[in-house]
Amino acid sequence: MKQKFKVALAQISCQRGDKKANIQKIEAYTENARQQNADLVIFPELSLTGYVVRDELYELAEPVPGPSTAAIEKIAKQHGVYIVFGMPELSEKAQATLYNTAVLVGPKGFVGKYRKMHLPTHSVFEEKRYFRPGYQTGVFDTELGKIGLIICYDIFFPEVSRLTRLEGAQLIVCISASPAVRRVFFEILTAARAIENTAFLAYVNLVGIENGLQFWGGSRLIGPNGRALSIAKYDEEDLVIGEVDYSDIKPVEAFVPTLRDLRPELFDKIKENAEKL
Amino acid sequence: MKLTQQVLDLNWEEVKTKITRFIRDYVEKANANGIVLGLSGGVDSSTAAALSALAIGGSKVLGLMLPEKETYNPLDIKHAKLVAEKFGIKTETIDITSTLEALQKSIPIFDLKDKLSKGNLKARTRMLYLYYYANKLNLIVCGSSDKSEVMIGYFTKWGDAAADIAPLMDLYKTQVRKLARHVGVPDEIVDKPPSPMLWPGQTAEEEIGLKYEILDLVLYGLEHFMKTEQIAEELGLPKDLVEKVKKRWKAMEHKRRLPLTTKLQYRTVGFDFRIPLP
Known part of the structure; x- marks a missing residue:
């Protein structure tokens, strides 16, 4: 397992609705990232289709693994790289039951998937209208260590990142499609999740305008002390490289030992009270 | 929540960037040749025109000046021309008096004394001209409705609010004024009392019964779930006046939507279909 490697934040x-065009873009960015020696290339939430596709989701969703993941696996194999991207997933057992899914593929093909647990359905978001929430965390063993996947609004719920960390992830990947007014929340939360878990956190946001929503970009790799190691441009497409060095975790974990001080009994209390909220 | 003018402050440079980016993106994705908008000489249309010009270049923006006899005011024309000149916008002036007269003559139940129905006819007539130019020249109609007007329904249904995009619709009137100054709309336009120009002497604030400085704070309070009692107390207003604004906001929803239908099948226009726009 590599202790030190480069991560590419592919902010596209x-x-x-054009999967073919988006796969081509994913390929071009992957090629570029690989030339800069990245071992992991991360694309935004629903980057296979775009975020605001509404009813078209029923036509665009595919099983995972499926034809589109196969296309991205091919790119990963060809370039010897890990890729995370987002897509609408169609349940294999149903015809119109969908998930908002993050997919991880690598040099040897399909690695795993994570189905978004927290589906925003307020303000401009209508995810529960289309998606069923996931029930499993997504933590996967790779040559780059254990990688935990979360998606966008999940970051507002510390439990999800916490769980991936407790399952061994030292790098949490958060793919996102966050429109402009929420920027301030994400800038704080990305750092908070990294600090409280003493983990690396790679946040990759969408850019562009979809249905009047302006996605703000600002993708970033955060170190375990909450410091941003690299930040992509706001509002524009960008590809930035950051370095993960797992040995940076130890001093922070000893300095602010949040994992040592974790109190499991509080989780029972959280459960009890959340049910009564 | 404290209801002071400060709550309406935004980063105007950022707002300008977002709006111009939005306009540019929409025009590009629609493969349109540019934008057409009504240029009245008021602050809203001047700001919409200025932002359109900043977004796609003045040469791709056409401002239609559509005066008519009854509300004709040379100062408004002067202001419209001032903005057009400053931002390099093309203009065309069409006097719509004869069209209005023909319409009035052709409507068997036309009532000269019914100010409102007659006034709305003017706004809708202007819409016809804008959409003719849009169709003929492959242009996007840019509306200039602001959030204050749209929330209280102070506009003509299918009239001045009819447009393809409404880039100012998430800004209250007093915010539009600030943005206007920021982008360089001349002060004499920003400072004059707003009027929809549906009949002579009509001013928005007199008709609504509140200055926009106050109305905007009432609406901001409602937007942020404040109770009418709280808003009234904060602003030193009678509670029933705030209640009246709240009722008006809700009662005008029909103006902001597609016509309501009754649901008969699986997937219904207005209820079910959700198709993304560019």
Whole structure:
């Protein structure tokens, strides 16, 4: 397992509803990232289709693994790289039951998937209208260590990142499609999730305008002390490289030992009270 | 929540960037040749025109000046021309008096004394001209409705609010004024009392019964779930006046939507279909 490697934050805008065009873009960005020696290339939430596709989701969703993941696996194999991207997933057992899914593929093909647990359905978001929430965390063993996947609004719920960390992830990948007014929340939460878990956190946001929503970009790799190691441009497509060095975790974990001080009994209390809220 | 003018402050440079980016993106995705908008000489249309010009270049923006006899005011024309000149916008002036007269003559139940129905006819007539130019020249109609007017329904249904995009619709009137100054709309336009120009002497604030400085704070309070009692107390207003604004906001929803239908099948226009726009 590599202790030290480069991560590429591939902050793209999407051609809505055009999977072929988006796969081509994913390939071009992957090639570019690979030339800069990245071992992991991360694309935004629903980057296969664009975020605001609404009813078209029923036509665009595919099983995972499926034809589109196969296309991205091919790119990963060809370039010897891990890729995370987002897509609408169609349940294999149903015809119109969908998930908002993050997919991880690598040099040897399909690695795993994570189905978004927290589906925003307020303000401009209508995810529960289309998606069923996931029930499993997504933590996967790779040559880059254990990678935990979360999606956008999940970051407002510390439990999800916490769980991936407790399952061994030292790198949490958050793919996102966050429109402009929410920027301030994400800038704080990305750092908070990294600090409280003493983990690396790679946040990759969409850019472009979809249905009047302006996605703000600002993708970033955060170190375990909450410091941003690299930040992509706001509002524009960008590809930035950051370095993960797992040995940076130890001093922070000893300095602010949040994992040592974790109190499991509080989780029972949280459960009890959340049910009564 | 404290209801002071400060709550309406935004980063105007950022707002300008977002709106111009939105306009540019929409025009590009629609493969349109540019934008057409009504240029009245008021602050809203001047700001919409200025932002359109900043977004796609003045040469791709056409401002239609559509005066008519009854509300004709040379100062408004002067202001419209001032903005057009400053932002390099093309203009065309069409006097719509004869069209209005023909319409009035052709409507068997036309009532000269019914100010409102007659006034709305003017707004809708202007819409016809804008959409003719849009169709003929492959242009996007840019509306200039602001959030204050749209929330209280102070506009003509299918009239001045009819447009393809409404880039100012998430800004209250007093915010539009601030943005207007920021982008360089001349002060004499920003400072004059707003009027929809449906009949002579009509001013928005007199008709609504509140200055926009106050109305905007009432609406901001409602937007942020404040109770009418709280808003009234904060602003030193009678509670029933705030209640009246709240009722008006809700009662005008029909103006902001597609016509309501009754649901008969699985997937219904207005209820079910959700198809993304560019």
